[in-house]
Amino acid sequence: MSFKLKTILGVGLIQLILLSILVYNSLQYLKKSNQEQFLQRADTTAHLIATMTSDALVALDLATLDALVSQTLLNKDVLYLRIIHTNGKTLAQGGHKDALTKPFHKDATIDQAMHDGIFHAQSDIRISDHSLGQVQIGLDIGVYAQLMTQARKRMLGVAATEIIFVALFGYLLGYLLTKQLTAIQSGAKEVAKGDFGHTIPVKGKDELADTAISFNKMSVALKEFAEELKEAKDKAEARQVRAETILQSAVSSIHAGVLIVNENNETVLTNQSLKDFWDTTSLSLEELISMSKDNKALRAQRPIISLFEEADKYVRWTEVHEGDQYVLISRYKIDIGGFIITMTDVSSMYEAEKREKDLQRNLLQSQKLEALGTLAGGIAHEINTPVQYIGDNLHFLKSSVEQLAEAFSLYHALVQNLKEGEHAQQAEQCLNKYEEVEVDYLLEESVTAAEESINGVKQVSNIVHAMKEFSHPANKAKMAIDLNHVIERTSIVCKNEWKHHAELIFNFDENMPEVPAFEGEMNQVFLNLIVNAAHAIADKGGRDNTITITTSYDADHAYIEIKDTGSGVPDKIKDRIFEPFFTTKDVGKGSGQGLAICHDAIVNKHDGEIEVSSQENIGTTFKITLPRHTANKAPKTPNTGDDHA
Ligand SMILES: Nc1ncnc2c1ncn2[C@@H]1O[C@H](COP(=O)(O)OP(=O)(O)OP(=O)(O)O)[C@@H](O)[C@H]1O
Ligand SMILES: [Mg+2]
Incomplete structure (x- = not known):
């Protein structure tokens, strides 16, 4: 009303x-x-x-x-x-x-x-x-x-x-009274619509006129306030846009994946690196998150997902293996709700670390070999001289004894003739002594002893030579090498490892061509494989065990098989034996590096292959394939060994 x-x-x-x-x-x-x-x-x-x-x-x-x-x-x-x-x-x-x-x-x-x-x-x-x-x-x-x-x-x-009359008067009074009020009311409506600064005409000098003046003042003040507010709002918006642009650029420029999520698990900001992490699946991040809530398998597959559910910790770092990548994930809780996740691909760090380990291992190995080579060289030198003159002396002694034997036989015939004459007694004494000391036997045995000693010295000389060659190969570059010879020589070096447990059988192709290879690396490969075979046989025990080494070739490849009758490799560890530091042996007996070194040498350094086939308690065969012709291509980067066996 x-x-x-x-x-x-x-x-x-x-x-x-x-x-x-x-x-x-x-x-x-x-x-x-x-x-x-x-x-x-x-x-x-x-x-x-x-x-x-x-x-x-x-x-x-x-x-x-x-x-x-x-x-x-x-x-x-x-x-x-x-x-x-x-x-x-x-x-x-x-x-x-x-x-x-x-x-x-x-x-x-x-x-x-x-x-x-x-x-x-x-x-x-x-x-x-x-x-x-x-x-x-x-x-x-x-x-x-x-x-x-x-x-x-x-x-x-x-x-x-x-x-x-009164009604008419009332109407008139009402009209006069409400005229100014109506003006104020419509003015207020205009202001409410946003027309700040809108004024109304002021009539008369009564209280309503005062109210109209106050209204006009208020409207102007509101206009000024609104302008100030708009200016402040514009500035704040500009600052916000700037801050958002800086944030967006910063997040985009980061190599790590970044994901900002609000309190309702809704994505607020992501960058390209993060999207790349999820490219492996056709699902969106939100779908993955919602699916993951009751999908354990998915959670196990993408461990990052579990980070969405754990809200109690403020900052959390996790390292996960995502596909082929090693990813370092951090989860940082935001005070006002939600969190920031960063995902950094540390695969290259892992690779570098692994390469460094390989390098260190190889360095250690070559240092060991170097030291062994120097030592063996020294020993060979020291042993060679006495062996030389022992050999020479033995030869001299042998020929001396042989000549002495001839001389003795002449003397013996002479003494026989003197038995009837005036020197009969002296002759008798000589013949008795001859019989007593068994001169013929001594002479015969002395020659045999000298011959045996000469053989022994020859063996010593061979071993020393093999050791020197093994531990200090003549060529450090890839050269055409005689694999049969390398295998033979290596087996001499490690004879002590196998001779008590097995017989070593060489089943060599005598026409085996020379193959381009690093001699030192191949020494190492055969040594590791023969020692492993010997250990496996020792583990199994029993008699009539053999290690058979077979060589063969075709137009493009040379093949070496090292077959043992040892304990065999259990199926459950077959995939792991080439991993560095994987061993089933006691501390001190094995460090788990042997096969990793073999794999690295054959696959990475020779572009070849190494395969294993094994049956528990029956035996194991390692088969090496080497290219006979060096390919002209860039060296392979070492991998984690997924293409093993
Ligand atoms: N011929 C084989 N027969 C049975 N098991 C084998 C044979 N060769 C290797 N293995 C298994 O593979 C594992 C890894 O071998 P690898 O040569 O790499 O290390 P290791 O012999 O244990 O130690 P290292 O060679 O460093 O002294 C061995 O511990 C063993 O369990
Ligand atoms: Mg080994």
Whole structure:
């Protein structure tokens, strides 16, 4: 309901209430005074007639009484008149017949006369204190009622007119009052719509004008404030855009994968490196995360996923193996919810570390061989000289003994001839001594001993030579080498390892061509394989064990098979035996490097292959394939050994 309407209704209602009270009171007052006037008039009229009839009544002059009655009834408001004697007898009457037939009851008030419209009044006819009779008169109250109706109508008409005026005035007042308010209201609407600074016209100098001025001031102040706010907002937005751009660029430029997730596990920011990590699957990151919740297998496959569920730790670093990559993952909890995940591919670090380990191992190996070579060279030198002159002396002794034997046989024949002559006794002594010391036997055995010693010295010389060659190969570059010779020589060096457990059988192709290879590396390969075979046989135990080394070739390749009758490689470790540092042997007996070195030498350095086939408790065969012609291609980068066996 508008203010204007409220004003009109309010003023109208007050006016109505006041007017109603006024009209009611006035009508009541009018009614009362008219009634009193009417009662007084009725009383006076009855009394007057009683006075006028007293003389005629005393004289019982009925004609006069009738004339008086007729005279009185000429008054329009007198409806009937009756004059009664003290004895109750009606002396004269006239007027309203109905009223005259009914018994007379005096009315005390107008209200009592209302039921028949006649006011019944009476007055005693007296002379002195003596009652002669009674006047009964009926007065028409229609005049009174008409008077009252007229008075009521007029009052109500005045009241209605006043109400109309008041309503008009109220409307006018409401209009004047609300005119400024309406202007303020529409101004406020404009401001609410965002038209800050909107002003309204100010009229007059009253309180509403003051309100309009205050409104205008407020609107201008709001405009200034809004402008300041917008400026601050623009600046803040520009700063935010800048910060976001810097963040986005920083995140994009990082080599590591970055993923920022909000508190609802929704991706906020990622970079290309991260997407590359997930390229292996056609699922989106969100799908992966939601699937992973109840998918253990997937979690095991992509361990990064578990990072999404562990929210208790603030920072967490994990290293996982993702496909072919080694990934270092960090999970950093954000204070306001969510977290940042970084994924760094550390595969190259791993590779470098592995290469370094290989290098170190090779270095150690070559240092060991170097030292052994130097030592063996020294020993060979030291042993060679005495062996040389022991050999020479043995040869000398052998030929001396042989010559002595010849000389002795001549002497023996001579002494035989002297047995009959003058030197018979001396000859007898010589022959006895000859028999006693068994000269023939000694001479014979001395030659055999010398021959055996010469063989022994030859063997010593061979071993020393083999050791020197083995540990200090003549060529460090790739050269055409005689594999049969290399294998033979290596088996001499490690004879002590196998001779107590097995027989070594060479099944060589005598026409084996020379093959381009690093001699030192091949020494190492055959040594490791023969020693492994010997260990496997020692593990299994038993008799009649053999290590058979077979060589063969075709147009492009040379093949070497080293077959043993040892314990065999259990299936469950077959995939691992080429791994560096994998060993099943006790500490001190094996370090797990032998086959890793073989693999590296054959596959990476010679472009060849090495395969293993084995049956538990039956034996193992390592088969090496070497290209007979060096290919002109870049060297292979070492791998983790996934193409083993
Ligand atoms: N001929 C074989 N028969 C049975 N098992 C073998 C044979 N060769 C190697 N293995 C198994 O492979 C493992 C790895 O061999 P590798 O030569 O690499 O290391 P190692 O012999 O244990 O130690 P290292 O050679 O460094 O002294 C061995 O521990 C052994 O279990
Ligand atoms: Mg070994």
